[in-house]
Amino acid sequence: MDYVVSFLSIEFGLCFALFFLLYWSLCWSLRLQNALLLAASYGLVASFSLQSLYILLGYSVLVYALGLLAARYPGRWFISGLLLTLVLGCFYLFKYQEFFVSGAQNALAALGLDVSLPIVELLVPIGLSFYAFHSVSYLVSINRRELSTAAPLDLALYLAFFPSLVAGPVNRALHMLPQIRPEAMRQVLEPQRALGLIAMAVVKLFFLSAWLGSEWVDPVFDTPGSASPEQVLLSVYGYSLLIYFNFSGYTNLVTGIALLLGFRLPDNFAAPYAAHNLKEFWGRWHISLSRFIRDYVYIPLGGNRQGAWRGNLNMLLAMLVSGLWHGASANFLIWGALHGIGLAIYKLFAQSAPGFARVPGAGLLARLLTFHYVAFAWIFFRSPTLDGALEMLADIAHVSLAGLNSPSGVLILACVLYLAIYPQLLKLLERSLAASQRLPWQLYPVPLALFVSLIIFASQSGVPGFIYASF
Amino acid sequence: MLRVQLDAAKALYAIVVVMGILFWLNQDSIKLYCQQKYHQSCELPLVGQAPAWRFGASLTAALGAARDSFIASLERDKQVVAAPATTVLAPSMPVVTVDLEQPLPAARPEPVHRVAEPGASAPLPVIQQAPVPLAQTGSSVVLAAGDQVFLVGDSLMQGVAPHLANSLRKRYQINTVNLSRQSTGLAYPGFFNWPQTVADTLAREPNIRLMVVFLGPNDPWDMPQGKGKPFLRFKSAEWELAYRARIDAILEQARARNVQVIWVGPPNMNQPRLSAAMAYLSGLYQQQTALFGQHFVSANPFLGYPDEQFSFTVQTPEGKRVKVRYDDGVHFTITGQKMIAAQVLSLISFTGLTVTGH
Incomplete structure (x- = not known):
């Protein structure tokens, strides 16, 4: 009864072999390769839950919009403010709500106040901890003028790249985006x-x-x-x-x-x-x-x-x-x-x-x-x-x-x-x-x-x- | 570009060769895994029965047999050394059994509350402050000093078992044998055979006086009935017959060894299909346990679920809302696990045991 995709499962192995064949037969087109990677990443998230996919999509759109804003007004305080609100808001909503609410309830109960604070029932979307960090690296780099905004699909792939989506490592935009749009043709490495x-x-x-x-x-x-x-x-x-x-x-x-x-x-x-x-x-x-x-x-x-x-x-x-x-x-x-x-x-x-x-x-x-x-x-x-x-x-x-x-x-x-x-x-x-x-x-x-x-x-x-x- | 494709082809060659060898050697366990997960016979077309292909399976099987006999031979030597020590312990046995000769009262399991009221607006589940009905029927499950409790089940039980074991040990100094294992059930004995495991364990551990069974979510599927035969359709008459027989096999073992059984029916699930299937399986568990005069209890009232309702959170009697189910809509949070463990515990009465601490 385990829904989390395992990269060591038989199913993943078989799918990966097919994916590998298709992916490298498209090596003449970077665009198609990236599209295939993005589709596979989204498919993987959707196999966990559709809700996770919608959240990832929504998050990607917000990050893209924030990226445009940051490129327009680099280094301004409200960019950092918005970024912090986005990341902390997501983390609170999906990961920490229960912890803080029950903590607050207990504290209030200790003061003699019996309050039932609202909890929105939400499932933790797969990979959130990691793609939220990816987005921080991207937006901070734009804010520091180290990076210009990425094309929407490139950014989407950077956030969702399936090998590092589920449990890291934590990628940096400056390291990862150039690999999504490399100068020369991509090749199998080592x-x-x-x-x-x-x-x-x-x-x-x-x-x-x-x-x-x-x-x-x-x-x-x-x-x-x-x-x-x-x-x-x-x-x-x-x-x-x-x-x-x-x-x-x-x-x-x-x-x-x-x-x-x-x-x-x-x-x-x-x-x-x-x-x-x-x-x-x-x-x-x-x-x-x-x-x-x-x-x-x-x-x-x-x-x-x-x-x-x-x-x-x-x-x-x-x-x-x-x-x-x-x-x-x-x-x-x-x-x-x-x-x-x-x-x-x-x-x-x-x-x-x-x-x-x-x-x-x-x-x-x-x-x-x-x-x-x-x-x-x-x-x-x-x-x-x-x-x-x-x-x-x-x-x-x-x-x-x-x-x-x-x-x-x-x-x-x-x-x-x-x-x-x-x-x-x-x-x-x-x-x-x-x-x-x-x-x-x-x-x-x-x-x-x-x-x-x-x-x-x-x-x-x-x-x-x-x-x-x-x- | 040609070079890039050539490199990729080389890597593909390596991937295919590695996977081919892995499948060749591990075909039998892969087939079982496939049956258990996809509920089909998973026979490989064309090559499936070819001698050269089957040879891979034979190699692994032979290697496995060699390993088993190697370990068995080592264990035999160990037992010879340990033999005198075990005979010393024998005299204490009758003392324990005298205490346990308690007649099992004919339990009359309460009917599960499964009559849903359509249209009734479902309020947030509230945990009943009073224990579940069965607990009040004169505490029919009895444990005494030196007894052991045997925990049987899947990942549901895996979550609950540590809490049960902790409380039993700390409060009553009663030890548990916890063999719960994820992905197991009664539908795929080729993958994991619970009736066999129960028989072996009860034979090995004579102090077990109570068995708590908690499983179900891995079972509501078509199941294999033997090599080459078609799968039995879930809920068909044949399926039900085979499934009841496996419940009976477990209960039969318990009766033969004078072990009491608490069979916990799986609670409602987030997914409606799975939830309905759990209600159906619970019905089977309840009927068979009643036939054997054992105890069945549904986990629904433990979590405060009325009827067929599912909820991630429930309200405690103090009015606090707590999350009891894990995000997958199947498993329990630690709070949920503790609630179930406490309720199971409340069904047991302990004779001549002093409660310590906690």
């Missing part, structure tokens, strides 16, 4: 790497994240308190790895699909758990989103130009916005706040102990510390309720040496070891990937298909979900 990326997505989604979810993570997070402290701790390690595999696997998948269609999507992950501090982590995790938040929230708030305290406050606000974007709940706000506070602490530490990096073993220590702080924050991110998260933390406090002498304890140790040698593993992986790219093109698909089959064979049945499709 086909072997593209297929390799898709195979990697299968490994990460079907195998790793699905297995971690059902074996380590879901049973504990769904019913916290029923597991031993060591199992709870293991589930936190498990979830930290799971969300990375799930989301970076999804990014691999859509990046591969986009390459096959002649588009380059922005980088989104660069081995985030190899980061030595939180700042570096955010430069490696969901890169397209964190850069977006930096450029369109943190810097407009004033960045770090008004002193250290104001800078930290801005950072905290930016992380809170990021948390709220992920979902309307106290847990996501706490998650954002933890990262904002963590970043401030890191900055203080880096200023007060600049020589730390030269201490022997500091690199490993920094990596493990960063990972564990991030994992700590993930507890709030994943828990369905605040109580659940607190209960899990209380459980973890009971982890004992005796308890670690158990199967879960061994697995926890294996996780820590895995993190410790992670950079070396990465190098190994990169080398073997590069070697596989050197296979002749006639031969390449055979080992690739056998490898994927083996992965599917070892995996559980069922199509995995994408965590980020629901944000």
Whole structure:
């Protein structure tokens, strides 16, 4: 009963093969290729719900009109005002209404006022979180005179481009619009790497994240308190790895699909758990989103130009916005706040102990510390309720040496070891990937298909979900 | 332009080869997936039965058999090691069963309120403050210390199960066995066989005294009746007969093991066709459970839905409006899940158990 289109389904694979044939047989006409892409994108949205399609169409028209206005009066305050109204209005209407209304109701009830505030029953349209950000990048660029307005259909495709519509990455107008209207004929980009990326997505989604979810993570997070402290701790390690595999696997998948269609999507992950501090982590995790938040929230708030305290406050606000974007709940706000506070602490530490990096073993220590702080924050991110998260933390406090002498304890140790040698593993992986790219093109698909089959064979049945499709 | 097309052709070649091999090796699971999703036999024309094509399926099947026997052999070794430990536990068994020899009162399930009043202006559903009727009939479902509860169902149950399990454990120290799995039901035993799973689980877990079943939305379709035979039409007499037989198979297992059953009928759905189908299936569940003297209860009153009405939100007795259904019009929000879990819980009485906390 899952209506969300899955890019890893059999149906999508078959449709994509046909689409690919048609798309490249039209390579002599950019206009037709773009029209086909737009039609496919709209078809995909419509397969989710017609309502989502109408909202996307309406949104695109508004953005186009606002773009014309911004080009006419660039840099004027009311342009930013209108943009903010549009984006925040949509987000409120579709994503946050319930959260704020029930929050307000509870607050009023606490004051003794029993009020039933109106809620317009609306479904969250698919991709809204992402195309709203695409539109911000477009309109801000016009407002800054970096860009002239795009043709209506180009803009529509920029907003709706199906590989990045459902769960990102977040595109920038300056990067994406030139690819929609390229100077030369479009061509398939790095086909072997593209297929390799898709195979990697299968490994990460079907195998790793699905297995971690059902074996380590879901049973504990769904019913916290029923597991031993060591199992709870293991589930936190498990979830930290799971969300990375799930989301970076999804990014691999859509990046591969986009390459096959002649588009380059922005980088989104660069081995985030190899980061030595939180700042570096955010430069490696969901890169397209964190850069977006930096450029369109943190810097407009004033960045770090008004002193250290104001800078930290801005950072905290930016992380809170990021948390709220992920979902309307106290847990996501706490998650954002933890990262904002963590970043401030890191900055203080880096200023007060600049020589730390030269201490022997500091690199490993920094990596493990960063990972564990991030994992700590993930507890709030994943828990369905605040109580659940607190209960899990209380459980973890009971982890004992005796308890670690158990199967879960061994697995926890294996996780820590895995993190410790992670950079070396990465190098190994990169080398073997590069070697596989050197296979002749006639031969390449055979080992690739056998490898994927083996992965599917070892995996559980069922199509995995994408965590980020629901944000 | 020729170069661009040549590159594309090479990539297409790679895509086709990869997909061909994947389909060849995984044809059996793809066929099952297709049956379960599109409700047709999904036989590939022309090559479907060709020996060279079937060989791919045989390869995978052989590999699967090898894996299973490998795991089974490992498990056997483990059991030999663990054997002495299990015999020690045996004496405690009778103590548990004495407590459970409670006779099952012949439950008289209340008729479901399905008589819609056409034309009546439907007000916003209001959750009844009083528990659902069945709860008042002398609390016929009884659990005691050491009992386990078995949760059976699809994604509807997957949402409700954690809340049920949490409350049972925290309040009554009762453990649950939750095997709920998305996309499952009774119509496609080739994809997932609930009667078999129930039989195996009840045989393996002798402490299970209550089974809660909650499924339905994956079932209202034509269903396969065997290799090469046409599909049974949904709601046809043959379909109904086969479906009732599967409900019976589950209830039969429960009776044989002296396990109580609460069968929760799926609530109304946003889509009218699906909603009507749920009412039809609920009727079947209710009739069969009544025949076995077990308990049926519809989820509609749990969510405060009168008759055949669907609503994303309902009004609590305090006058607050809460969202109970997820945007897809099928699944529940966390609030909805909790409401259903609480109502199911209210149908159970706990003997000799002290309520702790919460």
